[in-house]
Structures are given as C-alpha cells and as structure tokens.
Amino acid sequence: MRSCRHLFLIPTVFLLAGCMAAVPSPNKNAPDSHVQRGTHVDDVATRRVSLPATLPAMKAFPATRGTRPIRSNSLIMGDFLDLSFQLESGRPLPVLSRFEGPISVTVAGRAPARMQADLDQLLTRLRHEAGINIRRGAGSSGNRITIEMIPKRNLQRHVPHAACFVAPNVAGWDDYLRHRGSARSDWTRMQQRTQMTVVIPSDVSPQEMRDCLHEEIAQALGPVNDLYRLENSVFNDDNFHTVLTGFDMLILRTYYEPDLRTGMSRAEVAQHLPSILKRLNPAGGAGTPRLTPPTPAAWKRAISDALGHGKPIKARQAAALRAVSIARQKGWQGNRLAFSLFAMGQLHIQSDSKLAFAAFKDAETIYRDRAGTDLHAAHIGVQMAAYALSAGHLDQAIATINTHLPAVRQAQNAALLATLMMIKAEALDRKGNASDAARLRLDSLGWARYGFGSNAQVGARLREIAAIAPSSAG
Template sequence: MSRFLTLTAPVFAMLLAACAPSNSTDVPDRAAAAAPGTLPAMNTFGAPRISSPTRSNSTIAADFLDLSFQMESGRTIDRISRFEGPITVAVASGAPASLNSDLDQLLRRLRSEAGIDISRTSSSEASITIETMPRSRMQRVVPQAACFVVPRVSSWSEFRRARSGRSLDWTTLDTRERVAVFIPSDVSPQEVRDCLHEEIAQALGPLNDLYRLPDSVFNDDNFNAVLTGFDMLILRTYYDDALRSGMTRAQVASALPGILSRINPGGGVTIRESGSQTPRAWITAIEAALGPGQSDEARVSAAERAVRLAQQRQWTDTRLAFSYFALGRLTLSRDVETSIQAFQSASTIFERVAPNGIQSAHVDMQLAAFALSAGRTEEALRLTERALPAATRAQNASLLSTLLMIRAEALDDVGRASEARSVRLDSLAWGRYGFGSNAAVSARLTEVAALSPGR
C-alpha cells in the first residue's frame, strides 16, 4: 500500500495561474514579512476532536468487508491477517524531529480509541519498523509513492533484496509479524504525519481504499489525512477478540454484527446504505486525471470522463463530487468558468454528504481564491470563515495556512489592517508545519498576495 504523490501534491499554483492579474510583477510588502528566518514558531496540533461514524452498523460491516478482503488493485484477499498479541513500533535513526511526537500521539490514540496493545520499542525485532530517507532515494525504487508499507521486512535493505520474490505479497500472509513503513525525510512535518497515519493504519488493518467513504483515510481521494472516528472503529473491530488471523470473508461477516453491536451500540440510529462498488473504469479515469505522464488536455479529458461515468452510474455521493473537484482543479488555468461551475457542483454534493467537512473546506479555499482575485472580498471572507473550522478539525495545516493567508489579504483589502496582521502571523505559524521550509511558506504567502487585484 502507498500514499501517492499525484493525489497529494499542491495544486494551488494552478489556481494562481488562472487568477493572478497579468500585471502583478511586484511582490507586496506584506509578503516580505515571511522572509526566511523571520517566521514565528511552528504551530502544532493537539489531540483531535473525533466524531463517531453515523452510518448504521450494517453499512459499516459492508465497508469493513470491502476494505479487508480486497487489495486496491482489485485482487481478492482470501483470509484476513493481523498481528496477534502486543504490537511494537520502532523508528530507525535519522527520522525528522517532528516524527516522534506525531507518532507518540498516534499510538496513544490507537490504544485509547481502537483498543490496540501497541507501544514504542528500540528493539530490532519490532512488529512495525519506520524508516525514513530522502524522497529522491525512495522514488528511484518506487517512483509514484509518497510513502508506503510492505510486509515481512524490517528495513530498506531487506525490502530491496526481497522485491523480486513473492514474500512482499500481502495476500500470502497468514499472520502479520514484521512490517516496514517507508517515509521521506525531507518533506514537511504534515506530510510525515499523514504518512504515519495512513501507512500504520494499513500495516495494522485493512489493505484496500474505497472512494465511496467520506470520513476515512482509507480513501485515495486523500481528503482525510488523520485517522477518523470511522477509522478507529474499523481498527477496533479488526482487533476484536472475536476475530483472528486466517478467518474467511464468510466467517468474518458472520461475526461482525455481534462485534459492532457491542463496540458501537449507537450504530443504526442513522441509516445509510452502503455505496455501490466502484468500477475500474472510473478509478482509471481519476488516476489518469490526477496522475503523471499525461498532457494537460488528456488529464482534463480524463476528469470529464470520470464525471460522465459517475453520472451514468447515478452516483450522488463523494465519488461524483470528487470527479467534479478533479475537473475544477484541472481547468483552473484553461477555462475559469468551467472550473468554478465544477467546484460549485462539488460543493453542493460534499455539503449534503459530509456537511461542514474537510472536502467542503478544500472547495471553499479554491472559491475564496477566485473571489479574492475578482475583488469580491466579502465573499472571500465568508468562504474562509466557513472553511476554517473544518480545516482545523481535520488538522490540515497547509489548508489552514492557505485559508488564513487568503483571509488576511481580504482583510487588508477592506481596511482591517490590524486584524489582517494577526491572521497573517497565524498563517505563517501553521505554514511551517504544513509546508515545511521557510522558503516554501514565503513562496505560498507571495503567491496568495499576488491574487489581490490591487497588487
């Protein structure tokens, strides 16, 4: 399993290409406040506020089975596998400073929310070993992966030696005993944390991702990057005493109603049917739209194909919204009207399926940037104010920082300079976590400042 760069890479520059005034050749003084070496201390997140899933237990059971008995490629997994007994996690030397604190917080959550017996160790015999390295080194072997997890090895050297055999095939596992997680060392703290959450979750539990899930990291749309209440429930179910490694889909399906009624007694209060299966044709279209190796025209065409396929399937869930979102992103610099319409269509669906969620916050950021560039400052203020709580709940510092930067520009444009300075300072502190280097934070601030028509 891997987290793919193509779905997580920043696309704000495309928005800027579409919105920035053609005569914006000057960097405003307010952007100079972000000169390297002058940024405030980095902001970090505490324990997240987690909401319990609202779907019925029968729907969650169907999601659990689809997550646990199929690979992302579509290959079937005949028998479930997991760690049996206490689980230990080791970090190889050379990890970024932020990794350890974010890992400790994640392990605390896994113990308290998922009931998993998991702890840190310095032993070379750890159940899960996390190794970091420069991104370029990792991508020479796995070009498209931002980070990934493999079984039966505990180091990069072991992984390199085992690549040609079948030992790294998850479907051949009876019980999980050793797993390695590989994460780039030269990325932002947020990217490191996102990799920790997704890859450790898959090291422990399900190996599939489902585009239909609106509230999960087990979804290749990558809107959710921190384990959600749904994810913790799935992992708690995975390690319930009623399950064990080697059980078939039928055996697990038989046990799930009893497990979920016991650990999620509120399930069933809100009834929502499980989404339909996602055909490979739609997944291929989305991957072509957001992946590398395609011309801009081909990517837009793939996004349009994804929208048509979703409409033909009569989907009304996040998959149709994500199709529109992809189209909106890809037409930013080609067809602003189409882009805005696509984002607005995505927003309508996201607000119905996941009200006030992180998906809507991403759309609102794009629309707020459009509004700022068009001189509609009050609209930019309204959209950023609406999006900020969701970005904070989802602990997305890069999105939070960008929203605050847009908001600061809008506040300056309406004459609220003192408030703008305070908001901009906060944006820089979150930017250090979300974007990493001082130079990256400064570049984003300069780009946002260029959106204002007066620049």
C-alpha cells in the same frame, strides 16, 4: 500506499480569470498546484507580505479524538469486508491477517523531532481509540513495525508513484529491496502479521510525514485497501482526510476484536460483525452487512489518468471529463461524483475557467448537502475565497473562509489552514484593517511551517496570495 497524487490536494489558490498568467507553486512536486496571478506584484504588497526576520515557532495540533462515525453499522460491515479482503489492485485476500499480541514500533533513519512527537500522538490514539496494544521500543513479542526514514529521491527511485508505503514481512528498507516482488512480500499469501516496514521520506514537510504515518501505520495494522466511496476516512484514495478519523479507529478496533482471529475467511468474519459493531458502535444500529457494488474499473482508470503524473494536460482533462460522465451515468450523488468534479475543476482552471468554476460549484453543492464532508467542502472553499478576493469581493472572501476554518482545524490540515488564513489576512488588508491582517498573517506562518515545510515555500505562498488581490478593491 500513499500515492504521489495526494499532492493534487495540497491547498492551491486560483484566480479564475483566463486573462491572467500562471506561475508555479512553491511545491515543485505538485504540478497542478499553482496560483494564477497578474504580471507583477506591486512593491507595497511585496514589502507587506515578506517573511519577518524571525519566524514564529512551528505550530502543531494537540492530541485529539476522532468524531463518531455517521454511517450505519450495516454499511460499516460492508465497508469492513471490502477493506479487509481485497487489495487496491483488486486482487482478493483469502483470509484476515493481523498481529496477534503486543506490537512494538521502532524508527530507523533521520527522524525529526516533530515527526517523533506526531508518532507518539498517533500511538496514543491507537491504544485509546482502537484498543490496540502498540508502543515504541524493541518489544519482546516479535511483532514489530519498523518506520524507515529515507530521502525522497531514494524512495521514488525504486517506487516512483509512492509518496510513502508499507511493505509486509520485511525488516527495513534494505530488506524490502532484497525481497520485493517475492512470495515473502506478497500480501495475498500472508496468514499472520509479525513484521511490517513503513517507508517515509525524511525530507518533506512535517505534515506530509504525519500524513504518511497515519495512513501507512493504519494499513500495517489493518486494511490494505482503499475505497473511493468512503467520505470520512483515510482509507480512500481521494486523500481528503489525512489523519485517522473516528470511522478509521472503529475499523481498526473491529480488526482486533477477540471475536476475530487471524486466518478467518470473509464469510466467517461476516458472521461476527453484527454483534461486534452493535457492541462497539451502538449508535449505528443493528442489522447485517449491506454490500455496496464495487466501483467500476473504468471510473478508477479515468481518475487515475486524470491525476497521474507525466501525462499531457489534454489527456488528463479528457480523463476527468470521462470520470464525471461515468459517475453521472451510474447515478452517483456522493463522494465519487463530487471528486470527479473537483478533479475536472482543477485540471481546467487555466484553459477553461468557466467550466472549472461550474465544476467546483457542483462539487461544493454535493459536499454541502452531505453529512461528514465539511473538509471536502473546505477544499472547494479555498478556490471560492480566492476567486472572491481576486474580484475584490472582500467580505465574501472573509465569510467563505470563516465558514470553513472549523472543519479544517478539526481535520488538522495545517497547509489548508494556513492558506485560508493568508487569504483572509489579505482581504482584511485590502479593507484597511492592517493591524488585524498583520496579526492573522503572522499567526498563519506557524501553521505554514508545519504544512509546507521550508521557509522558501512559506514565503512564496504569501506572495502568491498577495498577488491575486487587486491593488484596490471596492
């Protein structure tokens, strides 16, 4: 299930100065996404960043392949076992369950053309990279994934904390409502997969639909657990990665290897993993599964409370501080500590900008020092670039953005890409490079339409970024 808290990572721009007032984000569903700005936007800036009468066409990313996993095979084996034999709730799964035979995918409800194209790209990748026999159409094998498109308000009326989700052994939304909570829809009782339903909101941005497709179809096919320790994977509740990575495709290919079969126990699967991974990922080396201690429940609760909706801000801030404290007590140096710091920074930006900035810097140091976390660093980079812009350090803002653009394009995050481009355009404008700024700003709009959705949200983001820059910079 993709949690609503993934909206916490929608690109946001902050002015780290306590004297500034905050205004809402254009995305009303993301309470932590906001831009801190001055009390007004000068008329020249308003005219300069207003949307053109005719917007450029929506941009979308071409088909791509995930990069090779960087983890050793011994670690990947442990990851595979933890992903495949446990639910996010912690309940164990007694056996490996998967589809046996060809899989068909059908779409019900109002599905935009862009979503259909993204689905076709995803299915092509699953065939080529994961070796899974999966195609559009009714099919004759009886193995089916139904993608049900429904209004977001309907989805969250019944599943309040989900942005989208997958349900087992049901054929569509109505069937899910009839059988949810029953033995039929209990993952722990499933022996073999034949019918899965992926529920996606039909009235969100194209990027959010695509992100849901990637995560939920992957879970319909394979692991239904998420691990915070993973850095380069959609199987992680931090939701930095939203498009299936090379690691994810390797996990799914392993899931459907002929040496494995439905009904195998964890121990039986573990016996086969060394030979499977040595064949599929020779660069990962040989060895046996290396098991990683589970993430403590106390840290998970702290992160959940920090990112949860409907809680007082002080309670959420305290939870983020608690998560950082636990991570440091455990001696963690990787993704879990950095994500704790990122959450702390986001939640303290208005009340304690000095603490927030220090947290972002610490998280950035961790991400920069680790392989495979360039995208994570880019989420910190957007904060740093906005801060540099607000302080009038225009060359620094541009350099920061240029550092992170390749990783953002590789990860296919259009919302983050558009935000970085808009900040850079504003910096160029303030330096007097009006023509270059105008071209870059116009280019950003095509990505913004994919990442943010409505024209109103695109225009609001432009104006907010213009507002954080000083009227004159030296």
